[in-house]
Amino acid sequence: MGKADLDNKALPVHVGIIMDGNGRWAKQRGMLRTSGHEEGLKRAKEIAKAAADLGLRYVTLYVFSTENWKRTEQEVGFLMNLIHTHLVKELLFYKENQIRVKMIGNLGGLPKLIQNDIKEAMADTADFTGLTLTLAINYGGRDEILRGVKKLLASSRDAELNEKTLAESFDFPELPDLDLLIRTGGEKRVSNFLLWQSAYAELIFNDTLWPDYREAAFYDDLQEFMRRSRRFGAVPV
Secondary structure, rough: OOOHHHHHHHOOOOOEEEEEOOOHHHHHOOOOOHHHHHHHHHHHHHHHHHHHHHHOOEEEEEEEEEEHHHHHHHHHEEEEEEEHHHHOOOOHHHHHHOOEEEEEEOHHHHOOOHHHHHHHHHHHHHOOOEEEEEEEEEOOOHHHHHHHHHHHHHHHOOOOOOOHHHHHHOOOOOOOOOOOEOOOOOOOOOOOOOOOOOOOOOOEEEOHHHOOOOOOHHHHHHHHHOOOOOOOOOOOO
16 A cells, blocks of 8 residues: 555544554664664654645644653653654754644643743744644643643633533644544553544554554555544444
């Protein structure tokens, strides 16, 4: 399956990716886990470019979860440095591909340096009109919902709590519901990723470890999505 085999009219609007398997990929090769993360970053750029070339509107990457702080201090420090030195400092790449960068997650819980990097990347790419690449950093679905409720209740004593007003209180209110959630690495769970937005998402669990997940695998997963019948609770006529 290749790019030419995809029906652009049937592509998902919003794809979320849980990029799992970096550590296992490195371990299989007798390398440090950090080497897996470095290789995984290359795949993130490759898939982002492929999505932009296809004309996809939204891709959200699960970069660093609220639970990832439980990892070793060395690994967390390496991941923060990777975000600082590469992931958000790719203005030329974003400009060439007209990729707009957004972030979801608890920004205030990140180091000040990373906060500034993210704000700068979002400001520098704000006017780009192609793919919107949302980076989920220090993100958890439950945490986003909880922070959204608190934000809504603090905004007005008379605030009405319903689905619309709650969604408008999330980190990136413009972000549409998820159409397709891809998880690499063989695990079959959503791991607190976009819990609200994935209510009717199609789920694809790919056994490929993230550093080995290339464009062809991405196209295959998009093709699988297009074979699905999405009814949103309705009965087909």
